[in-house]
Structures are given as C-alpha cells and as structure tokens.
Amino acid sequence: MILVPKQKHPIPGKRLIVTGASGFLGWHICRKAVDEWTVCGVHRSHPIHLNGIRAINIDITDRHQFEKTFQEINPDAVVHTAAATDPNWCQVYPEGSEIMNVTVTSWIAEWCAESQIPLAFTSSDLVFEGMDPPYHEDSPTNPVCRYGEQKVRAEQTIGEIYPEALVCRMPLMFGWTGSELNNLDYHVIQSLRRGETVSLFTDEYRTPVDGESAAKGILHFLGKARGVLHLGGKTRISRYGMGKKLEDMLGLKESTINPVKQKDIVKPAPRPADVSLNSSKAFGMGYDPMALDSALEEAIKNLDAGRRSRLHQGSRPA
Template sequence: MARVLVTGGTGLLGWSLVNRLVERGFEVYATYHATRPPVAEGVKWVWVDFDDPHEARPLVESLRPEVVVHAAAYTDVDGCEANKLLALNVNYVSTRELATACRGVCKYFVYISTDYVFDGEKGLYREGDPPNPLNYYGLTKLMGEIAVAANLEYYLVLRTSGLYGCSPGGKRGFALDALGKLSRGQVVEAFVDQFLSPTYAPDLADAITRLLEGRPRGFLHVAGERVSRYEFAVELARVLGVSEDLVKPTSIASAVLRARRPRDSSLDSSLARSMGVGVRPLREALRAFAGECVDYAR
C-alpha cells in the first residue's frame, strides 16, 4: 500500500483519518505539534511546527510520501484576525512550501479547505462558484488553495463545512460544547441566522479514504446537510433525549465577534455524491457523535 503523510494528525479530521488509513493497510506517517499523540498502532508520528514554513520541505524530502493529506491548519477564525502573521504562515506559506516540495515526489496531494472561502450571500455553494472570503481565516485558506493548484498537477482541494467530532488535539468547538452542556441539562445558545453544512469528522475521514482509491483531481465539496446552528443544536438535543427548550435561539447579527462570519456558507456536495462519496444524514451522524465523544465533552 501507498505511504501516506497526514498533517495535523491529532486534530479532528487527522485523528480519524490516520486510524482509517491504518485499518486499510496504508503506511501512515502523521504530524503533530501542540498535543503529543497517544499510542496508535501502525502510525509513525513526526513532530512538525508549521508556524515555521521552512519545516515543510525537509518533511517531504525525508519521508518521500506517495500521498499527502494536508489537514493541518490554524482554524481559530477570530484568532486569525488577531494573529495574521501566524495565520498566513500556517495556512498559506507552509501549504505553498509543502506543495512545491511534493513536485516530483508525491503522486497525489489532498488539501483540506473550508466553506469560509465563500461570502455566504447565497449558500449551497458548488465547486465552480467564485470564492470571496469575509475574514482572514477564509482568505489564508483560499491562498492555500491557489498555491496547491498552481504548483501541482495531481491534487484535490477538498472543501468541507462545520467540522465536528473529538480527538486528542482537537479544539472543543460549538458541537462538543453543546454536547457537554445538553448532557448536563444546561442551556445552549445557538444562532438561528447562520447556516452551514456540519460534517462529522469520521465521516469525512471515510470519504477521503475512498477518494484516495480513485484520486479525482480539482475541487470537490464533501459536507453534511444545510442547517442553522440552532437547528443543529435542537437535533442534538433530540438525539440525547433532552428538552429542546434547552436550546435558546440567538442572532449572529447581534453577536460580538472579532471576525465576520458568512451568513450561509453551506456547501452543495452533489458532485461528490455522484462519485459515490458522501456523509451520513445529520441525525445518524449525531447519534455516533454523542456516543463516541461524550467523554471528551465532559
């Protein structure tokens, strides 16, 4: 089987992906930074600091992977506004350096991108819709997309939306916080006027594993169904069997946030589905999330 390098191996997506790839018999190398990974049989861990873009090229030259899945990113949307140089280095410059290092070495490069490259004015974005990011996080991820497309022939830019789940190094995020609060009978506030396509990380990992077989090229959207944050939290309450009244509607229009958010950044994943690649329905994914991540939510 192919040698695969997964960056961001302790993150929400990376942790699920390295385990899926090991199960499928791939030779797996994975990077970590802030969080030391737990023992994972079959995974060879490499410490890398993508804050320093110069670390990308030696990584590729030493491992010489056939496939790279670049999932490492600085995803704190408000943090990117406050720490623009860090966001630029991690999300763009390191991606550019990784992509250029892969020329002549790697046979396939998957770059994990985001719905936040869009401005949210229409929703259900397709792969060919023009990007127009509202915040610096979205801008740096778009720059990463451009760097990958400009430097590589055999690449896939895979955009997803509202990634949630649990992992040793993953941030808590809205979904995990909501799971913890609802499990304890506490109130959860959620926006009624922000729409996205929440995607359970293990489902996306399964999709990527399938995509590595056919290795499609270009741009592809893989994400869940379109819902508001409020609808997502209400559905989670139903799955947990707690009162929906614990979920209180709020408005993003009145929220105090450093970075602007798209009103509707939901993604149209019909192209991926036509290729036989998709994710589970929301309720089914939330059942799995509630069962698998309850210990992380405490």
C-alpha cells in the same frame, strides 16, 4: 529542494504523511488510513495516541524541519490538514496565520509536484460570502474573514503549483475524537445535559458532516480526483437546528438553548450567514456521508463510550 530518490526505504509499505494528525480531522484520517498506508502523522503541541501511527513532532512552519521530515519519510502521498483553524485568531494575527495557512501549503504543493505524488488539501466553506447558497465548486469565492481569504490564496497557490492536487472544501465538522477538550460537540452536549444555557445561531446555516465520513471521503478521492471538490453533508441546517436535534436525542424535556442571531455575538472575525455546500459532484463520485441524524446519534454514543473509557485505544489526549 533535494528529493530523495525512490529506492528501498527504512519505513516499510506505502507511506502517507497526514499533517494535522493531532487535530480533529487529521485524527479521523489517520484512523481510517492505517489499514492501507504506513501513516506518518505530523503534529506540534498535542500528542497523537493512535495505534500504528508514526508520530512526527515538528513545527511545520519551520522550513528546515518541514524539508527534513519530508526528505526522511519520502512519502507516496500527502493529506495536508494542518492549519490555523480559528477564524478569530487568524483575524487578529494575519501574518502568523498566513504562514501556516498559505506558505506551508505552497511548500507542500511544491514538494508533491516535484515528487509527482498525490496531494489532498483541506480548504473550507468559508471561502464563500454566504449570501447565495448552495455553493458549487465553480461558484465565485468571496470570503468575509481573513481565514477564508487565506484558504482562497492557498487554493490558488495549489492550482498554480500543482493542478493535479485535490482541494477538498470542508463544511462544519462534528463527532468524537477521544478528547473532551477542544471538542465542540462535547461541550454543547454536556452543557445541555446539565441544563445550562447554550446560545446557538438561528441565522447561520451550514451543511455539516461527521469527521469519519469526511475522512473516508478525502481518502476515497486521494490520487483519484483533482481540482476543487465539495465534501459537505447532505443536510442544510442552522446551528440552532442542530442543537434542537441534540436536545431531542438526549431526551431533554425543557430546552435550554438560547436562540441568537449573528449580530448578537460580536467576535473579531465576521461570520458568513449561509455557506451551505452543494456536494452533488462528490456524491456522484461515491462520496456517501452518514445522514445527519444518524451521525449525531453516533456522536452522542461515542462521546459517552469515550468518557467511560478514557484509556480506550486511539484516544486523543488534549
């Protein structure tokens, strides 16, 4: 790999590459980072419409495109969120998803190690089996699906290539990103409002966090912490529990939530029961995610405001 020497660069300021900039978390990271960094957002099939972001449209699994982009930008730091994120797709297409989730991560780790620049990578709570929560950073990993296995391999690869890098294990995330499509909250909230039946697991527990808090946390630790860090939310709750909270907040008198068990809904990827994260290490280092109730209220508010103003700045077209 040929590294461009650190000298005067046509892009001014401190350059941050955010991969997955058109995705849920990448969108939040770009929005938060833009005040401090010159943000170069890598995307592929969805455009990024955010003020002040330099959008770079590549297929990052193409090594030539990856190297050309990184050489041209010559970043001062990287946040790598791009991934094949649907566990069911990863289960059915293990080879394609392995390239995205593991191989690309190793290229980025090599680049950052050679350049000696900060790297934050987003892993997942699905590295755990879900039988012995809450999970600490040093709890043994034992994923039940291929996506989780790939995240474990990506973490290990980073640890070998660039131990100074930060590996953020993310929980279930929610919140508004400016798009109605590909937004779980939107579909759940709108279905509940319309009185439609929404099936939610009573036996699947997570420590969810809103996207904005997650993005703040990652940027807070970028270049300041190394190794694995859990960035979970403060509350352990089931998906059913979250749905009930939303119904209360929406003022719905009659519940249309259909409580289901994991065994009732069979999908290609097995689902762990309870991968709640213990994030006390990060809390002790200044990570302070919004409380769940406030974050859910905020999600409803932003969703309604976003729908009223589809052309609002920073919307994420689907």
